[in-house]
Amino acid sequence: MLPPESPPDLAVACSALGDSLAAKLLAEKLELPFLGTLRPRDVRDYDVLLFSDDSGLCLQVTGKGAPGPVRAEFVTGKAGYRREHGGGTGQLIAKAVGLQKTRQSLHVVDATAGLGQDAFVLASLGCRVKLFERSPVIHALLEDGLARAALNEQSAPISARMALQPGNSIDWLRQADKGAADVIYLDPMFPHRDKAALVKKEMQVFRTVVGDDDDSPALLAAALAIATYRVVVKRPRKAEPVSGPVPTTRIEGKSSRYDVYSIKALPSG
Template sequence: MNRVAVAYADPVDAEKAKTIANQWGFDYIGDIAAAVNFPELEFILQVNIQRLELIKLDEPKLGAIAVDFVSGATAHRRKFGGGRGQDIAKAVGLKHGFTPCVLDATAGLGRDAFVLATLGCNVKMIERNPIVAALLQDGLLRASLSNEVKDITDRMTLMFGSSIENMTDEEDIDVVYLDPMYPHKEKSAAVKKEMRVFQSLVGEDLDSDALLAPALQIAHYRVVVKRPSYADFLAKKKPSTSIKMKKNRFDVYVNKAIPKPTV
């Protein structure tokens, strides 16, 4: 038994749970109640009313994590996030007349990719952790059934694999976006639920410095790296400029200037 298994909350979701387990190579245990029989399990991927959720078994009060592009915080940001005035929009170079094709090489749960797709970008995503990729794929599939966001998520594509190995295969990429995991200074109790779960699931991206060189090689215009405000530059390489926020910053590495509008 691996550290993660797939289960269902209700038998109506059994077939979907089996399909996910087979696709991603996870163990399938059936009813989530069976988790007590597998003390080695750390996480459960639970199908709950057709939605895939991640549960950290030793911290049940943290609740479930799922990708939801239709409602909740994602919907609020889509409607009220500030459009092209957002810092991430400035970082990738969104200007009147120019909407870049972006490669999000550290996709995670796809939230920043969704913001960029909302603003009109075509976003190719790469995620190497199979648990995270399974959650993201499930969120994209459910969003494709929603008339409210389908046109947005249609601009998002997901590849499962290592970005370090797969960035060389990408073409027509205007901007590469990187947001590697970085250890947080705050005590664990102060870090929000989702980040605590991800720190234990994924850990720090110890090879993240190796992302910058291939990113710079394939990006036509720029590479954008999201970092905590206290973190070192990726690969200790000074960026062309930085956009600073309260707790984070975007380091921007410019290959060449973004074309000016022709009109």
């Protein structure tokens, strides 16, 4: 994701039960201030913290009355529920990727991974998923979430099929050979004109930190040049498609849809 035009004041800190050494090393790696041990509600000079607590690494808005932490979570919460009670290949994302059409284990590249929730769903359905997230801050959250998932008996086999990559996906796509991925999945961040789209705390914090993806047409073009079977783009249900070729088909849900760009038929066996 591209950095926003006016990035927030961001720092790294930890709670009394957080990993202070790891947080300090992360601050040095990301070239961010390290504030030591504190309570986010007491911070006034920084808008958002990359915060280490007893549950791992999170993004935490500072000040009193701020929403709760946002983290890459694959053991509990939404991911845990979907792991235990998910809809299998009947889920919209599974249909879009084509899991109902093949019994083969697909190699999927999630080129805009975010907090990795969609990648986790695909991995739970047997896909091997390569994840790219170009925001260093969100990449750090993903790395922490996957490390914690690897320690959990239920989520470890799924996270083992998820490989987080360094760098920017568009650079990888432009250098990769044709057929380097069966399916490429894109969920780019777009400017939202509908204020209602900002109600989720995850989206609020995301937009505060990472801004919008302004190079989505180039990312789609690069993906189409590499994917073997299809490219899938997740969009708000009423939004315009990404500039470029017309999607082959669309799969619509209540609030979002998947634009599918088919290249050739998936193998049935």
